[in-house]
Amino acid sequence: MALVKACKTDQLKPGDAMRINTTPALAIFRLDDGFYATEDTCSHAQSSLAAGEVDLEDCTVECPYHASQFEIKTGRVLSLPATKPVRTFPVKIVGDEVFVEI
Numbered sequence: 864m865a866l867v868k869a870c871k872t873d874q875l876k877p878g879d880a881m882r883i884n885t886t887p888a889l890a891i892f893r894l895d896d897g898f899y900a901t902e903d904t905c906s907h908a909q910s911s912l913a914a915g916e917v918d919l920e921d922c923t924v925e926c927p928y929h930a931s932q933f934e935i936k937t938g939r940v941l942s943l944p945a946t947k948p949v950r951t952f953p954v955k956i957v958g959d960e961v962f963v964e965i
Contacts, residue, residue: 866955866962869900873959880924882913889952889963892935894922899935900952900963907931907945 869883875893883889888903890913901924903911910928917924923932923941931945938948953964 864964867965869898869954869961869963871959872898872956872961878917878919880913880915880917882911883963885963885965887950887965889965890924891954891961891963892917892924894935895919898954898956898961900954901933901935901938902949904949905929905931905933905945906940906947906949912949 867885869891877893877895880890880892882903890901890903892899903913905926908928910926912924915924915927922935924935925932929944932941933949938951940948955962
């Protein structure tokens with residue numbers, strides 16, 4: 864596994880997300896309790912989850928194309944039309960930098 868630098872901790876506020884152009888592309892989310900990483904591409908269609916709406920209370924992201932919802936912490940799909948989860952990746956904070964283990 865390799866550590867990939869995603870961003871600085873102050874680049875995202877709770878509720879924000881950003882896409883990281885790696886292979887696979889990653890979505891980095893900041894929730895109230897920290898940073899999380901998932902595959903960026905919705906498992907239903909070719910859409911960026913980092914561009915979706917983040918719900919801080921439920922810790923979910925809604926795909927901007929067809930409104931499938933995913934649990935950010937686990938990648939579990941919560942609503943149709945998606946039926947497959949997205950992969951999640953471990954996140955490490957080193958100083959003021961966010962790294963993802965891929």
